[in-house]
Amino acid sequence: MEAVLNRAKTEGARTTKRLQVSVPSHCILLKGVADELTRRMTNIEIKTPELIYISNRRARALRDPDRIREDLAVNITHAVRWHDANDRRL
Numbered sequence: 001m002e003a004v005l006n007r008a009k010t011e012g013a014r015t016t017k018r019l020q021v022s023v024p025s026h027c028i029l030l031k032g033v034a035d036e037l038t039r040r041m042t043n044i045e046i047k048t049p050e051l052i053y054i055s056n057r058r059a060r061a062l063r064d065p066d067r068i069r070e071d072l073a074v075n076i077t078h079a080v081r082w083h084d085a086n087d088r089r090l
Contacts, residue, residue, distance in 0.1 A: 026056075030076045044069070059084035074086035 005016040024030060046065040054073045055062050057078035062068050 009085045025076060026079050028077050034074045037076075038070070041069050041073050046072075054085050056080045056085070 001018055005018060007012070008016045008047045028069055044067045048063055049068070053063070053068055056075045056082070059070065059081035062071055
């Protein structure tokens with residue numbers, strides 16, 4: 001991790017910081033959790049949102065309840081696309 005932080009600095013990052021996290025969020029290591037969430041969410045009613053729902057992994061707005069349900073369940077296995085979502089016109 002130190003090598004990654006140092007490289008980020010040499011590539012132009014203004015600051016780098018190693019974060020202490022207790023779970024491997026947003027990576028394939030949480031696939032089992034995503035599978036369980038998918039199974040459990042099948043009986044939860046999701047309505048069309050009144051506000052814009054932005055998908056972390058697709059970096060775009062979702063309005064269809066079934067697509068939102070799936071996204072909520074599996075987004076923990078994908079990187080969050082903050083910059084892509086911010087740059088898109090909704």
